[in-house]
Amino acid sequence: MKTSRYSSSRQKSCDRCSSSKAKCDRRTPCKRCAKRGLPCVYTIPPSDPRKRPDEHLLHGRVAEETDRVHHRPSECSERGRVSIAFETNDARETSLTLDQLELICPIDVEDISNRWLRPYIPGPDQVIKAYPAVVANYIWRILNSYAASACRGRGTLPFTHAALLASQAPNLPMATCLSLIRIAENPLSGTESVAAHVLQREMESIVSARESFDEVALLSAYQAYLVYTLVLFFQLKQGTSAFFRQAMMHLQELACMTCRQGLVCTAERLHLRPTWEEWIVAESKRRTLYIMYLLDSVLSAQESLPTFLATELRGLPAPSSKLLWHARTRSQWEKEYNLFLTEWTSSFFAIDELWPIPGGASEADITIRKDRTNRWLENLDEYGVMFFAVTSYTHG
Numbered sequence: 001m002k003t004s005r006y007s008s009s010r011q012k013s014c015d016r017c018s019s020s021k022a023k024c025d026r027r028t029p030c031k032r033c034a035k036r037g038l039p040c041v042y043t044i045p046p047s048d049p050r051k052r053p054d055e056h057l058l059h060g061r062v063a064e065e066t067d068r069v070h071h072r073p074s075e076c077s078e079r080g081r082v083s084i085a086f087e088t089n090d091a092r093e094t095s096l097t098l099d100q101l102e103l104i105c106p107i108d109v110e111d112i113s114n115r116w117l118r119p120y121i122p123g124p125d126q127v128i129k130a131y132p133a134v135v136a137n138y139i140w141r142i143l144n145s146y147a148a149s150a151c152r153g154r155g156t157l158p159f160t161h162a163a164l165l166a167s168q169a170p171n172l173p174m175a176t177c178l179s180l181i182r183i184a185e186n187p188l189s190g191t192e193s194v195a196a197h198v199l200q201r202e203m204e205s206i207v208s209a210r211e212s213f214d215e216v217a218l219l220s221a222y223q224a225y226l227v228y229t230l231v232l233f234f235q236l237k238q239g240t241s242a243f244f245r246q247a248m249m250h251l252q253e254l255a256c257m258t259c260r261q262g263l264v265c266t267a268e269r270l271h272l273r274p275t276w277e278e279w280i281v282a283e284s285k286r287r288t289l290y291i292m293y294l295l296d297s298v299l300s301a302q303e304s305l306p307t308f309l310a311t312e313l314r315g316l317p318a319p320s321s322k323l324l325w326h327a328r329t330r331s332q333w334e335k336e337y338n339l340f341l342t343e344w345t346s347s348f349f350a351i352d353e354l355w356p357i358p359g360g361a362s363e364a365d366i367t368i369r370k371d372r373t374n375r376w377l378e379n380l381d382e383y384g385v386m387f388f389a390v391t392s393y394t395h396g
Contacts, residue, residue, distance in 0.1 A: 015041045028170055038094075039166050093329040096167040096277045098216045103262020103282055104269065111312035112289075113256035115296065116249050119305040127309040129297075135393045136301055139294050142386055146291075147234035150178065150227055151185040158383035159287035160223055161280045161325070164216075172217055173206055177224035184235040196236045199228050200243075207250050215261045219281065222254040223288050230295065241303050248296055255292055258285055263316060268348065273337050276330045283320055287383065290319070290351075294390070314352045322381030349376040354391040 016033055017024035024030050029040030118126060131139070146157055156162045160174065168175055180202060183195045206221045213221055229247050232238045265274035265282050274282075297307040324340065327333035353369055361369075377388065
């Protein structure tokens with residue numbers, strides 16, 4: 001019998017199998033954790049004896065990170081891994097069932113995919129949105145912080161939901177993205193363009209495979225493509241207008257495809273409580289969409305192109321309460337959503353309620369809008385506060 005140089009005495013179990021003194025198959029996730037719907041974390045990642053293929057001619061961090069993502073997924077370090085330690089004995093409390101989502105799309109998504117054309121082909125309903133310099137700088141710095149945080153592996157981004165990431169298969173685009181972008185954290189001098197090439201190749205793979213994705217995989221691909229674009233622009237300084245204009249075209253197409261499958265829960269339109277899964281997917285789509293629009297404004301400013309009010313998104317819900325977004329279990333979220341329904345008895349707060357008040361509005365209408373805005377502001381997370389800051393200083 002052959003004896004591997006990695007003997008059983010050196011094989012490390014995942015944290016949960018180790019604490020339970022149970023047998024672990026050392027996969028990512030391991031069979032025992034996957035069966036129980038639990039996050040599988042290795043304090044010391046398991047080794048893999050496989051060698052790097054010759055095709056990777058990169059050196060330093062770039063070669064190491066590319067090889068780890070494409071050929072040794074089990075060696076993702078603790079820092080780069082999205083690990084959500086939900087403390088519960090009931091798998092239903094944290095596991096997600098994502099195959100029966102009842103979502104609807106109340107907007108014309110084709111306007112999203114065609115948004116890049118607006119500066120070149122004016123339309124009758126276009127409203128130019130002139131960002132003050134302080135707002136443009138604020139948006140730039142916020143998006144820059146998202147790119148830096150993602151590269152450092154410092155938790156989830158404000159438009160990616162922790163439970164959704166934890167439930168995704170390791171081979172989905174966002175899981176690959178969160179590991180691969182670490183090559184852009186502190187690239188060795190002279191390797192920035194090589195790191196950029198690696199990320200661009202992943203972006204091309206996403207675009208070529210976009211028609212084969214189901215709803216959840218498509219959302220994962222859309223978010224990954226957005227993160228790659230942020231990292232290339234802010235971290236790797238690949239600021240060529242031609243590339244990013246093409247990237248935005250692909251990103252807006254992915255947004256269109258993702259949003260076409262639903263942006264709002266059917267139950268919410270009836271003022272009922274949706275499932276946790278439906279709400280997570282819908283909210284994640286909207287948050288990703290809004291970030292894409294802010295990035296589009298930054299790239300347009302770089303090319304001295306005008307930015308337009310996102311009238312095609314009128315009626316979509318504004319970013320949700322932090323109590324809903326950060327709920328760690330199903331029962332906690334359901335409790336918070338029940339309270340949400342009692343507070344918002346007529347309709348949810350829409351993003352266009354943060355836009356300029358239409359001319360001719362009565363004092364009563366203005367008072368109602370201000371009251372609704374104040375109530376929405378009571379429970380925002382940092383993402384919602386950022387969203388309000390941008391609209392407030394832009395529109396007044």
